[in-house]
Amino acid sequence: MxxxxxxxxxxxxxxxxxxxxxxxxxxxxxxxxxxxxxxxxxxxxxxxxxxxxxxxxxxxxxxxxxxxxxxxxxxGAVMVAVDDVPEAATELAGPECAAMSGQTAAALLATIQALPERCREAFILVRLHDIPQAEAARILGITRGMVARHVARALEEIQPILDIHSGPHET
Incomplete structure (x- = not known):
């Protein structure tokens, strides 16, 4: 042995x-x-x-x-099932809002998937799973500062999509 x-x-x-x-x-x-x-x-x-x-x-x-x-x-086991979000969010909304929510979810998912690997991992851990940055840093084997930079970069990429799709909606 x-x-x-x-x-x-x-x-x-x-x-x-x-x-x-x-x-x-x-x-x-x-x-x-x-x-x-x-x-x-x-x-x-x-x-x-x-x-x-x-x-x-x-x-x-x-x-x-x-x-x-x-x-x-x-x-995708760690990622939140984005396809489930539009259904739950649009049950009380009309068809226009449902279509808008589906488009937003698809655009968000595409943007998150297009992020660099480390950036995407840090964003998913911190923003979607509510893991503290220090813990995410330990999991990823990087510094807490790098986690913060990756999350900030991801938010910069995602914010324009939220701005485009969050215009005023009629009720």
Missing amino acids: SALLAALVEQYDVLKNHLRRRFGDQEMIADVMQDLCVKVLERQDKAAPTATPLNLLKHMGRHLAIDHYRADVAR
């Missing part, structure tokens, strides 16, 4: 708790730990000896968690 695999077996709970504290999502951490086990087993024969196997495992786990998060964002 390699030293890395031995450290994984011995320090499994410590590593899992470290990732849980860092990322919070229990289900994602379970997936990350499984992927980490697979990765260590696959590379068992090829792994170079390391003086600090727990640190290496924490590093690998962090990167796997970030990869999981990015994959979720890419699949």
Whole structure:
């Protein structure tokens, strides 16, 4: 058994708790730990000896968690279902308002999807999921200041769409 695999077996709970504290999502951490086990087993024969196997495992786990998060964002699992918003918002409105809301939602969705990846991720975490900027920074592995800049940029891109579609409506 390699030293890395031995450290994984011995320090499994410590590593899992470290990732849980860092990322919070229990289900994602379970997936990350499984992927980490697979990765260590696959590379068992090829792994170079390391003086600090727990640190290496924490590093690998962090990167796997970030990869999981990015994959979720890419699949749209983290994004709010924008298609549901117009239906709920237009139940009390007339057909013109319903069409306008659908157009606004489509334009917003297209604009959000067109944002650079980091900008989009930061915006979704902070504005759609109400995650504090410091927590979003930790999840994304960037500074809180960069999160604030990404969110500000996203809002600059989105605001013109809201201005165009938020003109006075007849009731």
